[in-house]
Amino acid sequence: MTDTTHGIRIRPGSLADAPAILDMLDSAVAWMNERGNTEQWGTTPYSQKPGGVARVERYTTENAPYIAELDGAPVGALVLGSGPDPKVPIASVGEPERYVRLLVSDRRHAGLGIGAALLAHAAEETRRAGVELLRVDCWAGGGGELVAFYERNGFTPTDRFLSGSWPGQVLARRVG
Numbered sequence: 001m002t003d004t005t006h007g008i009r010i011r012p013g014s015l016a017d018a019p020a021i022l023d024m025l026d027s028a029v030a031w032m033n034e035r036g037n038t039e040q041w042g043t044t045p046y047s048q049k050p051g052g053v054a055r056v057e058r059y060t061t062e063n064a065p066y067i068a069e070l071d072g073a074p075v076g077a078l079v080l081g082s083g084p085d086p087k088v089p090i091a092s093v094g095e096p097e098r099y100v101r102l103l104v105s106d107r108r109h110a111g112l113g114i115g116a117a118l119l120a121h122a123a124e125e126t127r128r129a130g131v132e133l134l135r136v137d138c139w140a141g142g143g144g145e146l147v148a149f150y151e152r153n154g155f156t157p158t159d160r161f162l163s164g165s166w167p168g169q170v171l172a173r174r175v176g
Helices: 015-034 052-062 114-128 145-152
Strands: 008-012 064-070 073-081 097-105 133-139 156-163 166-174
Touching: 008 073, 008 114, 015 052, 015 064, 015 073, 015 097, 052 073, 064 114, 073 114, 097 114, 114 133, 114 145, 133 145, 145 156, 145 166
Parallel strands: 097 133
Antiparallel strands: 008 064, 064 073, 073 097, 133 166, 156 166
């Protein structure tokens, strides 16, 4: 358990956390749509997308999930993998890495640093594993706010990619 600012605690996640993660993803889609962003994650709630539930269940069983809690309730989730999703056109690197496969926070608790706390935890877990490279990819559309968020959290943009018409940005952070 990691204690962070604002009383946020981070713990390992499990399959039992899949419903809470899906709720956060669904509310994130609604939050983005309310602000006119329909391109990043579309307009269909994540839990209703084909394969959405199965993907979150795989994240919690085949990768390393972490849950941020506030007063015992889940308010954020991070999933670490050993590399990018193989279905996404991202080049592999010639060294061990940890890869942020999912980062989501409950928008009702925006501004508390939940995402930053989870990314700091990802860096610590990467370091603890003896790995020096932590990477993430994100939507590069809109005004670039998401890329800027990762830059504020110690990441440097590397490669851009397209997944269909979806513009993506890979970012890297050295933690060794």
